[in-house]
Amino acid sequence: MRGARPHSPFRGVAQGDGACKEKARRAAVRRLRRALRLLLTVAEDPDGAGALVEAAPPVALREVFRRFWPYTRGGRRWLVVILAFVVLDPVVDAAEIWLFKIVIDDMLIPRDLQLFVPIALAYLAFTFFSGVLAFADEVTSTWVSERFLLALRSDLFRHVEGLSLGFFERRRLGDVLSRVTGDVDAVETFLLSGIVNAIAQIMRLAVFLAVLFYLRWDLTLLALVIAPMFWCTARRFSRRVKAASRERRRRSGSISAITEEALGNIALVQAYNRQRWEHGRFERENLGRFRAAMASARIAAVYGTVVDLIELVGALLVMGLGTWELAHGHLTLGGLIVFLTLLTRLYSPIRGLSGLTNIFYSASAAAERIIELLDQRPQVAQAAAPLELGRARGEIAFDDITFRYPGTTRPALHEVSFRVAPGETLALVGASGAGKSTAAKLLLRFYDPDRGTLRLDGHDLRDLRLDDLRDNVAMLLQETLVFHGTVRDNIAYGRPDASDEEIVAAAHAADAHTFISQLPEGYDTVVGQRGRLLSGGQRQRLAIARAMIRDAPVLLLDEPTTGLDAESGRHILQPLRLLMSGRSTILISHNLLTVRDATQIVFLAHGRIADHGTHDQLLARSAAYARLYRLHGPDDTAKVEALS
Numbered sequence: 001m002r003g004a005r006p007h008s009p010f011r012g013v014a015q016g017d018g019a020c021k022e023k024a025r026r027a028a029v030r031r032l033r034r035a036l037r038l039l040l041t042v043a044e045d046p047d048g049a050g051a052l053v054e055a056a057p058p059v060a061l062r063e064v065f066r067r068f069w070p071y072t073r074g075g076r077r078w079l080v081v082i083l084a085f086v087v088l089d090p091v092v093d094a095a096e097i098w099l100f101k102i103v104i105d106d107m108l109i110p111r112d113l114q115l116f117v118p119i120a121l122a123y124l125a126f127t128f129f130s131g132v133l134a135f136a137d138e139v140t141s142t143w144v145s146e147r148f149l150l151a152l153r154s155d156l157f158r159h160v161e162g163l164s165l166g167f168f169e170r171r172r173l174g175d176v177l178s179r180v181t182g183d184v185d186a187v188e189t190f191l192l193s194g195i196v197n198a199i200a201q202i203m204r205l206a207v208f209l210a211v212l213f214y215l216r217w218d219l220t221l222l223a224l225v226i227a228p229m230f231w232c233t234a235r236r237f238s239r240r241v242k243a244a245s246r247e248r249r250r251r252s253g254s255i256s257a258i259t260e261e262a263l264g265n266i267a268l269v270q271a272y273n274r275q276r277w278e279h280g281r282f283e284r285e286n287l288g289r290f291r292a293a294m295a296s297a298r299i300a301a302v303y304g305t306v307v308d309l310i311e312l313v314g315a316l317l318v319m320g321l322g323t324w325e326l327a328h329g330h331l332t333l334g335g336l337i338v339f340l341t342l343l344t345r346l347y348s349p350i351r352g353l354s355g356l357t358n359i360f361y362s363a364s365a366a367a368e369r370i371i372e373l374l375d376q377r378p379q380v381a382q383a384a385a386p387l388e389l390g391r392a393r394g395e396i397a398f399d400d401i402t403f404r405y406p407g408t409t410r411p412a413l414h415e416v417s418f419r420v421a422p423g424e425t426l427a428l429v430g431a432s433g434a435g436k437s438t439a440a441k442l443l444l445r446f447y448d449p450d451r452g453t454l455r456l457d458g459h460d461l462r463d464l465r466l467d468d469l470r471d472n473v474a475m476l477l478q479e480t481l482v483f484h485g486t487v488r489d490n491i492a493y494g495r496p497d498a499s500d501e502e503i504v505a506a507a508h509a510a511d512a513h514t515f516i517s518q519l520p521e522g523y524d525t526v527v528g529q530r531g532r533l534l535s536g537g538q539r540q541r542l543a544i545a546r547a548m549i550r551d552a553p554v555l556l557l558d559e560p561t562t563g564l565d566a567e568s569g570r571h572i573l574q575p576l577r578l579l580m581s582g583r584s585t586i587l588i589s590h591n592l593l594t595v596r597d598a599t600q601i602v603f604l605a606h607g608r609i610a611d612h613g614t615h616d617q618l619l620a621r622s623a624a625y626a627r628l629y630r631l632h633g634p635d636d637t638a639k640v641e642a643l644s
């Protein structure tokens with residue numbers, strides 16, 4: 001028992017009691033802290049399903065300003081005018097409050113009506129002047145901010161439109177849409193309204209402080225004791241505000257992405273009864289956005305209450321001292337009332353300025369998403385001094401081309417070389433995934449090869465003006481691209497300045513005129529989203545007419561008959577031949593039906609040239625080619641031969 005304290009029967013109990021209480025108290029504090037944390041945070045991925053759309057990388061506030069400031073160029077002059085209104089506003093406000101002091105001290109307390117008329121006139125003048133100011137301010141501010149949005153949104157669209165195909169293959173279109181349409185608005189809040197607001201608050205602060213100091217410097221100093229508390233509170237909350245805003249923006253992007261994907265593929269969704277699954281996906285993101293919005297609201301509400309409390313402390317301090325001074329005759333009643341009124345006006349800019357940090361942080365979450373888009377660089381860049389090509393002869397050369405898609409390990413094309421003379425047709429054949437469409441993408445410079453050179457008329461494509469290159473190529477894809485618009489618009493998309501006669505001539509050549517004439521409104525019939533109101537064959541003939549009217553020397557045909565039945569396939573063969581005649585054509589097909597009349601055939605296997613020659617040569621020496629040929633049915637071939 002060495003060193004032991006005297007034993008008491010109650011000590012253990014008392015000590016145990018104290019320890020228990022202490023433990024309970026600590027547990028309660030822990031619970032309270034956890035509850036507060038939960039109240040003020042947003043769970044980023046509570047269902048653990050993984051992010052559909054990633055959050056954009058964080059960007060410092062200063063950098064956000066630097067990036068968007070150039071877009072204010074057109075409106076900066078007007079910004080000065082707005083600032084003039086901003087300065088005048090608190091002056092009128094303070095004068096009005098001062099008038100109130102005169103009303104109390106010189107009219108109400110002495111019960112003297114003499115001053116009534118001049119005071120009434122002064123009030124009328126102030127109200128009228130305030131109205132004019134508010135009107136001018138509103139109109140100018142809206143003009144400046146809408147001009148800013150106009151410039152930024154246009155620029156963003158132009159930028160995104162110019163990005164390489166690789167970007168669109170990797171990104172969710174709906175998210176990009178949500179950035180271009182939704183996030184842009186928030187940047188305005190950040191930049192213009194934010195700055196004007198900040199300056200307005202500073203001006204108000206200066207004017208009201210000056211009047212308050214003039215009235216009573218000691219009371220004013222007392223009132224200012226609480227100012228730092230506003231700042232500290234705002235700083236503590238801003239990080240949470242930003243986290244909630246980023247999450248909300250990210251979820252909005254996901255919602256747009258799912259909407260675009262599900263509604264864009266509605267036939268697939270309904271045919272496979274995937275509505276419930278799609279709805280589940282949508283609901284998860286929708287709920288995520290709801291949670292983030294609620295977190296924002298909770299943070300804003302708690303912040304508002306804390307700030308109110310701080311403000312009350314300041315007002316009570318002043319009221320206490322002010323009443324004491326009133327009782328001792330150092331202050332008039334009007335003076336005290338006016339002082340307290342001005343005080344609330346003083347707190348509003350202090351509060352506003354500290355709250356602005358939260359607004360900035362919240363808007364910067366949207367700005368980060370825009371900056372991330374603006375920072376995307378096209379994978380193919382135009383040379384600094386590009387070559388003007390004009391109309392090409394149409395000589396195409398693939399020299400030792402090797403290409404691997406970004407993020408993949410196996411090359412899609414490996415040391416591929418071939419040449420197409422002007423007016424000649426080369427068919428690229430091979431099994432699915434052999435690399436045929438990749439060759440077409442390289443020819444349109446959607447990507448640049450990793451090794452080797454692609455030439456048009458002997459010029460490396462990388463030296464040509466991108467527009468020139470694409471002006472010289474007309475393409476027809478497996479999946480016909482038709483816009484929501486009239487038949488006429490869709491054909492004229494190949495050459496917007498085409499006359500009506502040229503459009504009709506192209507439709508005739510594409511064997512499309514007959515079906516177009518039978519449509520309810522002929523060439524003015526609207527073909528629906530992606531041309532869904534037309535049949536596959538009709539869409540393809542429309543695309544042939546479009547390629548005809550473009551009249552480019554190089555033609556790229558990527559599986560033009562795939563997806564069509566034998567009848568429709570046969571129907572477009574004749575117009576296709578007409579289109580191909582006199583143009584250098586690369587015809588991509590794993591369907592050997594259409595490639596028999598090509599001058600030469602390149603047989604691709606796993607990205608390499610397995611064989612190269614005419615149809616008869618390949619048939620004679622390549623077992624793989626012969627197998628592919630047999631696969632696509634000599635019967636069908638015979639039918640086509642009989643027809644042509």
Ligand SMILES: Nc1ncnc2c1ncn2[C@@H]1O[C@H](COP(=O)(O)OP(=O)(O)OP(=O)(O)O)[C@@H](O)[C@H]1O
Pocket residue numbers: 169405406408412430431432433434435436437438439590
């Ligand atoms: N955007 C892409 N990103 C990554 N890999 C791709 C991309 N596009 C195609 N690939 C891959 O490159 C290879 C060649 O594809 P490509 O589309 O050129 O084949 P293809 O011969 O045209 O096939 P198909 O006849 O089925 O259209 C394939 O293995 C494919 O998976």
